[in-house]
Amino acid sequence: MTDVLPALHLGGAEATKDLLEMCRLGPETSVLDVGCGAGQTACEISKRYGSRVMGIDISDVMIKKAVERAKKEGVDDKVDFRVADAFQLPFDDGSYDVAIFESVLTPLPGNKIDALRETFRILSPGGLVGANETVFFPSAPSELLDLADEHPAIHGMFMPETLRSLFEESGLQVIELTEMRSSEAPSVVKEMGVRGILSFMIRSYWKILMKMLTDPRFRKAQKIDDKLTKILKDHGGYVLIVGQKPP
Numbered sequence: 001m002t003d004v005l006p007a008l009h010l011g012g013a014e015a016t017k018d019l020l021e022m023c024r025l026g027p028e029t030s031v032l033d034v035g036c037g038a039g040q041t042a043c044e045i046s047k048r049y050g051s052r053v054m055g056i057d058i059s060d061v062m063i064k065k066a067v068e069r070a071k072k073e074g075v076d077d078k079v080d081f082r083v084a085d086a087f088q089l090p091f092d093d094g095s096y097d098v099a100i101f102e103s104v105l106t107p108l109p110g111n112k113i114d115a116l117r118e119t120f121r122i123l124s125p126g127g128l129v130g131a132n133e134t135v136f137f138p139s140a141p142s143e144l145l146d147l148a149d150e151h152p153a154i155h156g157m158f159m160p161e162t163l164r165s166l167f168e169e170s171g172l173q174v175i176e177l178t179e180m181r182s183s184e185a186p187s188v189v190k191e192m193g194v195r196g197i198l199s200f201m202i203r204s205y206w207k208i209l210m211k212m213l214t215d216p217r218f219r220k221a222q223k224i225d226d227k228l229t230k231i232l233k234d235h236g237g238y239v240l241i242v243g244q245k246p247p
């Protein structure tokens, strides 16, 4: 059981586990976690597969948390983190075997295909890009798209097939695509346990309250999140997709 929020993406740890399995990781694989957040997945990769991992994020606050996590979990000899922009990766061509995007393409402002092309550049021939993104299905009412447009932290939501097209346009060959309905996704309660949720709430209560009182952008996002979650239950979910750079 964990007492921190498990992951900032739909499907939580279960979806991460499935995505990593699809990416054929091993001790010799070099992995880049793009938009790594607080470093949970990067550390998990190293512990489970023994791979060398680099996590990058545009937020220095997230990178500080990630560095602390790697130390605490005893994987700081195999996992590095640095502040970097997904659109301008500070790495040589062909330097990674696998790149992971977990709930990064949807919130990414700017032209998402440029970020995927940049990732394509730093991948070795035959290398893989694995992504988990929240999607809506063709049955979704137009209200969902209006809400997503209004959300301060969402910059374009995908349907499974638009995500596939984005991968293909960046030069990747899609080798796997799995759709999961929101109603089938593991619940936060199952993942964190009631004690974990309570512990998280107690520790975060004042922070969240202060944000609600002082940050109108945060308030707006919370309001839209509630409505979006209800609609996504019937008309959305997440996609696990793996694309390959031609060998």
Ligand SMILES: C[S@@+](CC[C@H](N)C(=O)[O-])C[C@H]1O[C@@H](n2cnc3c(N)ncnc32)[C@H](O)[C@@H]1O
Pocket: 007, 008, 009, 034, 035, 036, 037, 038, 056, 057, 058, 059, 062, 084, 085, 086, 087, 101, 102, 103, 104, 107, 108, 109
């Ligand atoms: C929804 S969070 C997902 C974090 C993590 N991958 C997870 O699943 O828990 C999106 C992350 O993308 C990062 N991000 C946003 N724009 C970025 C950019 N241009 N380059 C790198 N990271 C970016 C954010 O700072 C944030 O940590």
